[in-house]
Amino acid sequence: MQPPVTIITQNPHMRTIISLLNKVVNSESSILLIGETGVGKEIFAEYIHSISNRSNRPFVKIGLAALPSELLASELFGYEKGAFTNAFQQKKGLFEVANTGSIFLDDIDDVSIEMQIKLLRALESREIMRVGGTSTIPVDIRLISASKVNLKELMKRNLFRADLFYRITVVPVEIPPLRNRKEDISLLMDYYLNKFAPEKKLTLTPEALQAITLYDWPGNVRELRNVAQHVSLFAEKYVQVSDLPNEILSLSELPFTGCNCHLCLVEKGMSYTNIMECIETHIFQYTLNKTHGNQSEAARILHLSISTFRDKMKKLEVAGVDFHVQ
Ligand SMILES: Nc1ncnc2c1ncn2[C@@H]1O[C@H](COP(=O)(O)OP(=O)(O)OP(=O)(O)O)[C@@H](O)[C@H]1O
Numbered sequence: 632m633q634p635p636v637t638i639i640t641q642n643p644h645m646r647t648i649i650s651l652l653n654k655v656v657n658s659e660s661s662i663l664l665i666g667e668t669g670v671g672k673e674i675f676a677e678y679i680h681s682i683s684n685r686s687n688r689p690f691v692k693i694g695l696a697a698l699p700s701e702l703l704a705s706e707l708f709g710y711e712k713g714a715f716t717n718a719f720q721q722k723k724g725l726f727e728v729a730n731t732g733s734i735f736l737d738d739i740d741d742v743s744i745e746m747q748i749k750l751l752r753a754l755e756s757r758e759i760m761r762v763g764g765t766s767t768i769p770v771d772i773r774l775i776s777a778s779k780v781n782l783k784e785l786m787k788r789n790l791f792r793a794d795l796f797y798r799i800t801v802v803p804v805e806i807p808p809l810r811n812r813k814e815d816i817s818l819l820m821d822y823y824l825n826k827f828a829p830e831k832k833l834t835l836t837p838e839a840l841q842a843i844t845l846y847d848w849p850g851n852v853r854e855l856r857n858v859a860q861h862v863s864l865f866a867e868k869y870v871q872v873s874d875l876p877n878e879i880l881s882l883s884e885l886p887f888t889g890c891n892c893h894l895c896l897v898e899k900g901m902s903y904t905n906i907m908e909c910i911e912t913h914i915f916q917y918t919l920n921k922t923h924g925n926q927s928e929a930a931r932i933l934h935l936s937i938s939t940f941r942d943k944m945k946k947l948e949v950a951g952v953d954f955h956v957q
């Protein structure tokens with residue numbers, strides 16, 4: 632039996648997701664994991680399988696985006712000898728290999744409509760037919776799928792079938808991006824630094840911690856893991872700002888005049904929300920000054936959509952911040 636997979640998090644929303652999964656894991660319900668690249672969809676799929684009562688049965692993963700439609704059917708459902716030119720012998724498909732265990736269909740948002748129909752048929756009937764076959768084969772599998780995008784949007788554009796959507800989405804789980812769970816950044820960084828260089832016992836300086844907390848991690852945990860791996864090769868004892876890659880540094884170089892942000896990060900008794908508000912206020916103030924009050928330009932510099940920028944600004948104004956451009 633495989634040891635259970637560990638998901639590192641101290642974010643309340645992530646904890647809620649994990650306890651929800653712990654509850655549904657032994658039901659047969661299909662789970663859809665939704666999230667940006669690198670948020671942990673695959674590790675969640677592994678976690679679900681590892682804590683389920685199927686954990687000592689097969690766990691089969693397949694990236695649906697990687698294969699052209701014609702190959703996908705034979706990959707998923709197998710084929711009989713002679714089904715096509717190179718089918719010299721019979722081959723089991725991944726549904727059959729996963730029988731009695733779990734199957735992880737990654738990138739389900741990339742599947743063609745034609746393939747969606749075939750998938751739905753297999754999932755509804757709980758049986759498959761090999762390509763070129765004449766009889767059906769029953770399969771008992773727990774289905775876990777993953778999507779990078781909101782499938783309802785694809786449904787509206789007729790790119791995803793509603794019947795398949797409801798079949799795979801009994802339990803939808805949206806994994807938040809790392810920038811929306813800032814408390815996980817330092818936790819994961821410590822975890823990976825220790826994993827890659829346990830003997831170095833690396834710690835981040837307050838400035839380096841500030842820089843990684845301010846960065847928006849578009850590649851999410853995968854990007855953070857790569858940065859940790861890189862840093863662990865070069866840093867000695869303390870991880871300095873200069874050990875971090877350039878893209879992370881651009882925001883940390885903002886002059887936090889009038890606010891000891893690197894102090895407020897370590898000030899005892901200051902709540903996480905207040906620390907973040909303090910930092911956000913100064914970033915917004917600085918960027919707005921730089922753009923002479925132009926919000927669209929400021930949003931662009933910060934890699935935020937204009938609506939997110941305005942929402943955040945409004946939230947800070949409600950909390951009492953007065954943004955005046957100098
Ligand atoms: N909470 C976590 N704790 C520990 N490691 C994590 C966590 N989340 C993600 N990882 C690690 O980050 C990397 C990326 O995660 P994963 O492959 O699960 O992302 P994904 O959402 O499937 O990405 P993609 O959409 O690009 O396939 C992996 O090495 C994974 O082990």
Ligand SMILES: [Mg+2]
Nearest residue numbers: 672673737777
């Ligand atoms: Mg993945």
